Amino acid sequence: MFMQSENIPLFPEQASTFAWQVDYLFFYITAICLFFGLGVVLVVLAFAYKYKEQKKFASPRNIHGSLVLEFTWTAIPFVLAMSIFVLGTIVFHNLYSMPQDATEIFVVGKQWMWKFQHGTGQREINELHVPVGRKIKLTMTTEDVIHDVYIPAFRTKADVVPGRFTYLWFEATKPGKYRLFCAEYCGLNHSGMGGWVYVMEQKDFDSWLSGTDADKTPVQAGEDLFNNKLGCASCHAGGDTQRGAKLEGIFGKEVKLVGGNTAQRDEQYLRNSILNPGGQVVEGYQPIMPTFKGQVTEEQLVSLVAYIRSLSPDAASAPSTGSGNGTGTETESEDKAGDDQGDK
Amino acid sequence: MDNVETNNGGQQEQELNYLNNGHSVRSWLLTRDHKRIALLYVLSVSFFFLVGGIYAGLLRVELLTPQSDLFEAATYNRIFTAHGVIMIFLFLIPAIPATLGNFFVPLLIGAKDLAFPRINLLSWYLYMGGAGLAVWALMQGGVDTGWTFYAPYSTTFSNSYVVMTGLGAFVVGFSSILTGLNFIVTIHTMRAPGMTWFRLPLMIWSHYATSLIMILGTPVVAITIVLLALERIARVGIFDPSIGGDPILFQHLFWFYSHPAVYVMILPAMGVMSELVANFSRKRVFGYEFVAFSSIAIAVIGFLVWGHHLFVSGQSFYAGMVFSILTMIVAVPSAVKVFNWTATLYQGSLSFDTPMIYAYGFLGLFLVGGLTGLFLGTAGMDIHLSDTYFIVSHFHFVMVGGTVMGYLGGIHYWWSKMTGRHYSEFWGKISAMLVFIGFNLTFFPQFILGYLGMPRRYASYPEEFQVLNIFSTLGASVLGVGYGLPVIYLTYSFFFGKKADDNPWKLPGLEWRTSSPPPTENFKETPIVTWEAYDFSEDNGIEIERTPETEVQPSS
Amino acid sequence: MSEANIDHHHHPPGLQHQFEDMEQQQDSAIIGMWVFLAQEIMFFGGIFTAYLVFRYQYPMAFAAGSNHLDAFWGFVNTLVLIVSSLTMALAVLYAQRGNRNMQVAMIILTMLFGTAFLGVKAVEYKAKYDTGLIPVKGLNKVVKETDAEKKETASLLPFETKVSAAAEETGDKKKAYINPKGEFQWNYGEELVELGEKEGMLTEAEKIGYYSNGKIDPSKFRDKVQIFYWLYFAMTGLHALHMVVGLIIMTWLLIMAWRSTYSAEYYAPVEVAGLYWHFVDIVWIFLFPLLYLLGRHFIAGGGGH
Incomplete structure (x- = not known):
């Protein structure tokens, strides 16, 4: 995410295979919310205009209710909510079930840094280099408190819990540099506990693996x-x-x-x-x-x-x-x- | 038995009411009158709202720039914890039940007092004691765990006053339990003759549902805090995995209460909302039974959804699924309420007095808050959104947009009954609108920030988020003015406001059939109820004057 | 509908100002106590949940810990409480009948049983103190190395079952008991875990929780037993606290009963106190099997049958 600071991003970049799924889910729920939200607001405004009191302390006709209406507006939200649930659960399932053929990277969180180790032995801190188009599975634990790996561009996150392993997987779709956050409050320097995920073409990744650093002093x-x-x-x-x-x-x-x-x-x-x-x-x-x-x-x-x-x-x-x-x-x-x- | 006008009209100036029945400090601090205790609560709760608000302001100012330049991260962490602890335990949970509920539950059902006046007073002292402990911890240096006290950070790593603050929350929790106990018993046994369950105002139903949660939820968080404190002191593992404990267990126990606690905050506001919508449309609430039972449904189902706070904590897929579907279901009764309120407006005689402006505001903000809850209850969506500013914004819309609007709306609605005086209608409307505008300006940008991925509880943040944060801080300053104004004009009104009639809006509720302010015993004669709730028809026992010229509110 | 509030001049003693009549007051008191007890159930419910979660994860360690509780005294205490419930119920009955003397006698009996329960509890706690089973460092009896000769072993209490057949065979039990820092002491376990492994009875959590680097780690086993003792003390301690509160209520009740306050018309306080007392008893009825009995059989029998 090469965001220049003068830009005001309003929507996060999509850089993983399920980013679009989460985004479509988001649009779907947003549409339902707009339907109900705007609907109610418009009706309230219309009523407020139409039935503004003509006379102080008038007694308008009393309406007790309508069973048909009650069932209608119980059933419709229920059905829509269930549709959200089903779609959401499908996405959840995609995020949750770990692929068998993924490349494993070990992650250890500690106050306040991320330590990564590739299967090939390379270690990184606060930076993670991954190849594009390959399934990556993070096997994670922490040395101290609960942390949380969060990569917004991939639309995924998972808590990292002491005393046990948690997992997270993704398949990056676009080379680039994406933010990595710790999303579970972990103490003093919580907001400093982050870094970058570098998604590279396979070729670049291989040369990175072989470990030539840039020519700096x-x-x-x-x-x-x-x-x-x-x-x-x-x-x-x-x-x-x-x-x-x-x-x-x-x-x-x-x-x-x-x-x-x-x-x-x-x-x-x-x-x-x-x-x-x-x-x-x-x-x-x-x-x-x-x-x-x-x-x-x-x-x-x-x-x-x-x-x-x-x-x-x-x-x-x-x-x-x-x-x-x-x-x-x-x-x-x-x-x-x-x-x-x-x-x- | 139709006409029960216990008294009407404001001619009894010298009569003894609950305010002038004893002036000594002792008569206030040892009072067993629910109305006086409610006023004590109004003062203390408002004070803590102010304190929590100042902390919120500090947070927003710090977030103007991406760096943590105004405060060190350590200070920032303590400030947001203090903001959360004060606002949730000391303001939002008691905000409506302990103040408006305390004052009006007996009045609305025609009782002389709550069933256990001494316990009621005790609960205020417990509240003050707990608040004292929390404030003491704050002055020693505060807590930096966040109001959620997640283990093992809170049990092992944090070097701040966790135990003292936890103890404060524990004690305040018992104050809340006792309030709930009092309400349940009072509503069961103390209703006036003729006041059947389905004649109860909806305020009562919502308080009944709230009390259920207080009774059944609060003890769980109390024992959790005890375990946490003991673990911190004695170093034995219940929650810390390095000594054998289970940190996720803490989250389950914590959210088992703390999710229903959200309903403790919003249900009473919904009750106030029902009162406002009905009385300012001068109509019975549409679908009374559905609104009433939706309160109970929210309370019951609300106990089964806590796991949606743990979608990313590593609970099993099936647990996530179950909690997700239950969360979707709990959204339905809230939707039903909103639809019924809207339908109540249909063919009403809608007024635009200050309380009703708050009600419209509540409707708008609660809609946003409730609907954004759908995003967070959807497991696949919540993975991306949890612990970001999206969630921060969502719960502020519900808890501040909902509860505080309800609280302020209720205070304005019943102000003349509580104090016997009128507030300035002009300033009331101004502040209601400032609150609404400021609120949206503050929290709408945070939805975008959240979807962009800005995590919560960050003292410093990436630069690309700055512009939206500036908007949010600007909104917060408007919001601050909106919340500050009522303090000024209501205080003025309490001492110098124009004297109010017993029933300035000509409403049928029982509370409007006694004098303003009410006598210590509430009613001269025990009322006998022969009418449905919100019965505005001609023969409902209250004289409805048909004189449109009557100016009930001074307009400045 | 209106009879209740027609005559206001009749104002029975003990009727508080907010109530219309005695019936309303009595209903309120009783519903109030039931609501309070619902709250209490949730309060204990939280800690029971913690117990269940850990028991589910580490049944072996919990069984081992449970085996060192004194089931005999636990049983005695169960009997004591059941009988005290009977006397309490009789106290309510005699209050309803207005029989002051029997009422006082029953309250005194109830208090005696309550005190006996706490006494037994104290004996049990003392034994845990002596043998280093209090899960907090420094709260156990300090036994220096120089004192160790006098004591042969971390002796079993008279009614405890032996830890396991395996432990006896190894002869480890003769190790002198020292506890210089008053720490939690637990020297058994390896055999148990081996046994459980052999029988294929270990839970997933146990397969991780008792081992370090593929080997059984006694200190990790000890940590889990420590959790059991931690819950034991938290749960029984909380229960004992409720007993103490119960005794205070009983004392007040005794004074009131002594003054013949209660009658067939006004006995709500006795009934309400009775509800509380029965509730505390019932909590114990759950605590006893959960803490003292569950899983004993496995270890005592030395196999998974």
Whole structure:
């Protein structure tokens, strides 16, 4: 959905095999609603005009009711409602029953990122690449609370429930970039828990699978990884209430670790913290960061470290002055720990 | 036994009525008079409507821009939770039953009071106690779970005042149970001689249906909250799967009450609506029995549809199917009501006084709210729409468009009876129209947003949704003015308004056959009812003056 | 139709101002209590639903948990409550007949039975406390390692069935009982799950819920038993709370009866209190088989018959 911001979309794009089904269902129900809604409104307006009181406190003729009318306007809505039910259930069935021949992709939701793993082993975060015209089945679970995968352009969504697997399938019909949302409220950064679904031609998808990244500088590539692909930003760039440390201006400084040791924040430190976050926890933080071992390639690690280093432009010269170019003052106070996540 | 004019005409200025029968604070706070308790409720419920409205305003202002720039996401989450909790538990559920219902159920059936006046007072104290707990939790920092308290977020992950707020909802729930209990017993045993079931005004039928839901639904959510709180405190798994529980069980138990709770909100408004339509068309409601039984049908079937909140939660296909068909069926009685109200207008003598403007508004908004419910009850459709702004808009149309219109319409309709004074008809009409226009402007764009796929409870959203959100916020400001005006002119009227007749509209209901405001015992003599409901014929026992020149309402 | 409101001067004692006559007042009181009880049914209904859902998913863990409840005391309590219902019904009867002395006697008897019930409940709760079956960390008796020698084992209560034949054979039961943090203790289960697996009796939920990486995981089994105990305490606790409220009502009733308040014309409070008392009894009649009896047979018999 390449929506420019100056456009005001009024109808969502159709990009899956059942998008049109849902849309036709929508039009059908809308037609029924308009029929009844406009009908009643017009009749009320006509009555209001015609029977406007001529005289205060007149007593018009009393009408008790009409059995024929009552049954008519019970039966007609009932029949129409049943027709909606039948059509809706057919669509529901199409959405609900998983095809046997679908390509399976595993999805793990966690506060507040989506992790995908393809059958071929590729992992993605907050981005999902799928080929066009092939049935895809998402097998989903979550590490913490209930989330919900929602791709409006595909007209489908499903809750992702801890402790069990839920499923969702689709077959994309049009290459493009479509929004992915979390639709079940999941806490602090719920609205940030989303990303993009890239639908590609089979050929492009294959070359994506073989894994050549675009030609960006390491810092740009790292920024992209940080903000989008790996979702680091959901914890490390969230303003006052973020769970992870703010990374602006930290590079090159000494830091106190849990247990009393100190460490120099150099490239090696950053690398270790990404791969083995529990190893060097900064005082005042909870060891909640997941490991990214196996999810980042060496190449990506280099880019990430380059990007984080770029957040501290004055690091090389004077590591001891206050905060760097961060948006706020850097205070790694105790109360940050578990700010949003009491018991976990 | 035809003529039971207990008293008529406003000449008894000095007579003791329920308002001037004791002026001390104690005489109000320890009153057992249902009318005084109703006024206490009017004050407290309106206060919380104001508070909830301020939260709504904050939300709309934040949503002017796609980024979360006015508040942090954490603050936004707490605000929408506070908005939901306050509006639902502290305003919408008690809005009509505890105020208008409390005041008029005994009056409409010719009783001296509710069956259990002490329990009635207790229920107000429970309401205030529960509200106090919720407000206390709010001041400590609030809750960020959404009013639905979904587990395991609420039981394990949220670091906010879930238990305190839940306890507040629990206590308020018992206030609602006691109100329902009082109504059921009162309607069964306290009807005036001659007031048979089918002579009851439809307001009573709808309150009876509402009470059934309060009695049978509220306890389930109460026990659910207890389990939730205990799980949060003691860490034993009922709902959290990491310790063996089942999060979907929570949703079933929660919606078993919380869906019927929607009918607790809308049914009384439908009752008010029946009163308004009949009395301002000066005709009996068309198909009285069908309107009456549709209330009961809604209450009964309403208990069987909760699963339509779980279409995307991973319940089985067949469960989804069953809940979908039941949801379709529950739409029918609502449709029947709307058709009967419309038919009542036929050949009536339709007035355009403020209460009736609210009734027309109710009809329009409830139509939209009810019909959009069809989309959401259709399983295949709901997959796309659930948890988007479509749903937000739908339930605001029903619960705000329906219930609040009914509440305001009822307040205006019975204002002269409750206070013995007239409000400004001019400002009444202005505010009714502002509410209608502002409401549509606020919530119509949200249907489009929802179909486009904007999820609810988002502090920040993609840029392409901004324009529609700006429209919505603009509408909300109009709506805010529309809701604010009545507070001002009604308060003015309470103290300085023109004195009202006992029966300014010459209506046949029992409540119009006693003085305005009514005496503490409601009626000087127990009335004996010999007429059908809404009987405007000549010999119905009320003198109908045929003097069209009589100006009943000051026009400014 | 109008007789009711013709004479206003006759105003019997105990008639409240909002009612026209005693009959109306009595009807209101009784309908009011029935409506209240309907509410109570839904209140207990919510927690019964939770019980049914989990029982359906994890019958094995629930049977195991149930097996450690003391069915003897449960049975005694059932008898106590049934008899108390009888005395309560008699109290209503004597109130209707205006027999003050018998009425007082019956109310006292009812209260005695009610207290006895709570006493037995306390004994049972104490046993759970001693053996680490309270599902909340820190609420169980703390038994340090140094105290452990004195106690041989997490001893079974006198009337409990043995856990299972399998458990006895392994000889594990002689393990010293320690509980330094007052946690929920549950050391049985593996044999049971194996047995259930062999007999092909595990539900789908159990096949996932008791295993980690394809192996039986005792701690996951323990979690499910813990849910049973959690529901046991929530349900019986809620019921006991209703008993306490019942006893308070009875105390008030006793005082009123002592003052000869009730007569053939005015006995609604006794009848209404009676309705409440019977309801609380009936809840127990459901609780007893659900918690104490269901599934005992499977484990006691050691096989699925």
